[in-house]
Amino acid sequence: MSSLPSLSALKSLPAKHQPDYADADEVAAVLDKLRALPPLVFAGEVDSLRDNLASVARGEAFVLQGGDCAETFEGVTADNVSRKLRVLLSMASVMTYAAQVPVVKIGRIAGQYAKPRSKPTEVRDGVELPSYLGDAINGIDFTPEARRHDPARLLEIYHSSAATLNLVRAFVTGGFADLRSVHSWNANFARHTNAGEKYLQLAEGIESALAFMEACGVDDASLRTVDFFASHEGLLLEYEHALTRIDSRSDLPYDTSGHMIWIGERTRQLDGAHVELMRNIRNPIGIKLGPTASAADAVAIADRLDPEREPGRITFITRVGASQVRELLPAIIEGVEKTGRKPTWICDPMHGNTFATSNGYKTRSFTDVVEEVNGFFDVHHQLGTWPGGVHVELTGEDVTECVGGVDEIDEVDLSQRYETACDPRLNRNQSLELAFLIAQRLSDGRIERSGKLPVPAPPPVAVGANLPD
Numbered sequence: 290m291s292s293l294p295s296l297s298a299l300k301s302l303p304a305k306h307q308p309d310y311a312d313a314d315e316v317a318a319v320l321d322k323l324r325a326l327p328p329l330v331f332a333g334e335v336d337s338l339r340d341n342l343a344s345v346a347r348g349e350a351f352v353l354q355g356g357d358c359a360e361t362f363e364g365v366t367a368d369n370v371s372r373k374l375r376v377l378l379s380m381a382s383v384m385t386y387a388a389q390v391p392v393v394k395i396g397r398i399a400g401q402y403a404k405p406r407s408k409p410t411e412v413r414d415g416v417e418l419p420s421y422l423g424d425a426i427n428g429i430d431f432t433p434e435a436r437r438h439d440p441a442r443l444l445e446i447y448h449s450s451a452a453t454l455n456l457v458r459a460f461v462t463g464g465f466a467d468l469r470s471v472h473s474w475n476a477n478f479a480r481h482t483n484a485g486e487k488y489l490q491l492a493e494g495i496e497s498a499l500a501f502m503e504a505c506g507v508d509d510a511s512l513r514t515v516d517f518f519a520s521h522e523g524l525l526l527e528y529e530h531a532l533t534r535i536d537s538r539s540d541l542p543y544d545t546s547g548h549m550i551w552i553g554e555r556t557r558q559l560d561g562a563h564v565e566l567m568r569n570i571r572n573p574i575g576i577k578l579g580p581t582a583s584a585a586d587a588v589a590i591a592d593r594l595d596p597e598r599e600p601g602r603i604t605f606i607t608r609v610g611a612s613q614v615r616e617l618l619p620a621i622i623e624g625v626e627k628t629g630r631k632p633t634w635i636c637d638p639m640h641g642n643t644f645a646t647s648n649g650y651k652t653r654s655f656t657d658v659v660e661e662v663n664g665f666f667d668v669h670h671q672l673g674t675w676p677g678g679v680h681v682e683l684t685g686e687d688v689t690e691c692v693g694g695v696d697e698i699d700e701v702d703l704s705q706r707y708e709t710a711c712d713p714r715l716n717r718n719q720s721l722e723l724a725f726l727i728a729q730r731l732s733d734g735r736i737e738r739s740g741k742l743p744v745p746a747p748p749p750v751a752v753g754a755n756l757p758d
């Protein structure tokens with residue numbers, strides 16, 4: 290790892306999906322303010338996530354990464370953040386029980402404000418305006434003022450992320466994450482949702498495990514608090530660069546805008562500015578791999594970002610689509626693993642499965658989401674590699690954005706609560722159902738865990754003691 294390149298050096302490299310600001314002085318003034326603000330996350334926390342991801346890569350833990358497609362400034366409310374957190378913690382508890390390994394919890398949260406769009410402009414009734422690129426860059430309203438690329442929004446990302454992180458930290462350490470309440474949310478889903486009862490056995494298993502622990506007097510802090518990490522796509526070069534700070538312990542650059550940063554499918558060019566920035570920060574880096582990615586692409590980017598093969602440094606987030614996962618994934622995994630690398634492999638079953646309905650909604654089918662997850666598990670099972678986790682776009686709200694799932698949302702239902710600022714998210718029940726399905730996969734014996742705890746040997750029998758009959 291070399292030292293952090295200057296912003297102008299970075300910006301001299303090819304960079305896709307960047308805002309087009311009209312006033313360079315205004316941008317410079319905003320960046321000066323950002324550089325003077327305190328870090329949002331701390332280097333020690335980032336190191337701890339890297340260690341956690343290293344244990345996932347060894348097959349000793351599983352990852353749940355999830356949250357909004359696009360966070361909005363308006364969405365920074367206690368209710369919205371707590372509901373999102375609640376669904377993530379519920380999902381994680383079911384998966385932990387089933388996988389019998391720790392689940393590393395990472396939100397798409399506190400920084401997921403910028404979106405790469407397919408088209409630079411949007412046309413409505415003959416009027417053409419710049420596309421909405423996320424609250425980080427412009428507003429969603431279809432007016433020339435709202436759609437202007439506004440650098441002042443970079444400061445608003447910072448403050449919104451700080452407020453969100455503050456809430457998340459308070460929630461996960463202040464009783465909200467207590468395993469007993471988390472479980473009661475799951476039990477409620479299993480008992481009171483249409484079709485949720487097929488998961489009752491699993492929910493009851495967790496209930497018995499909790500009762501057993503309680504009877505044994507287990508009352509440790511780990512039952513009441515959790516570690517929760519924040520991640521987002523590192524799309525905006527100016528923002529990520531301004532939030533990168535030199536850690537006083539190691540003298541090395543850490544991007545303090547989030548614990549884990551990922552490079553999107555559209556900006557992972559080897560000679561591009563995004564790879565150059567990520568190469569020089571110490572954070573664990575996610576790399577999205579879509580259907581056009583080859584094994585050689587994956588190996589090349591791994592070599593560039595992680596020449597020293599540091600455990601936990603890189604995570605491949607594959608999103609090739611339900612219809613192609615069984616065909617495309619094996620070559621990518623084999624190509625990477627045969628170099629001796631052991632990255633973390635995560636499945637994003639959302640981004641390869643988007644389609645438009647006849648009534649004009651961008652949606653995803655719950656069946657496709659499950660099918661891509663199943664394909665991911667099957668391929669890893671066949672290759673003997675560890676399916677390290679899932680990356681999901683979800684919300685804690687009862688929105689109607691993806692079709693299918695326990696509530697059998699149909700295309701005609703989408704108009705009821707279609708609220709996403711960009712791509713369709715799983716709603717609360719769809720998210721919990723996915724967690725229960727993954728839990729079944731993790732516990733049905735087809736997935737071998739390599740991190741099983743050794744069973745302790747029985748204590749030695751004292752010489753002269755009576756032996757059992």
Ligand SMILES: O=C[C@H](O)[C@H](O)COP(=O)(O)O
Pocket residue numbers: 358404405406407408640711712
């Ligand atoms: O989240 C991913 C992309 O930003 C999103 O799918 C792009 O959506 P679009 O094709 O509507 O621009």
Ligand SMILES: C=C(OP(=O)(O)O)C(=O)O
Pocket residue numbers: 358405522552553554555577578608640
């Ligand atoms: C843009 C995203 O995904 P991808 O880069 O995989 O398309 C995203 O996860 O928000």
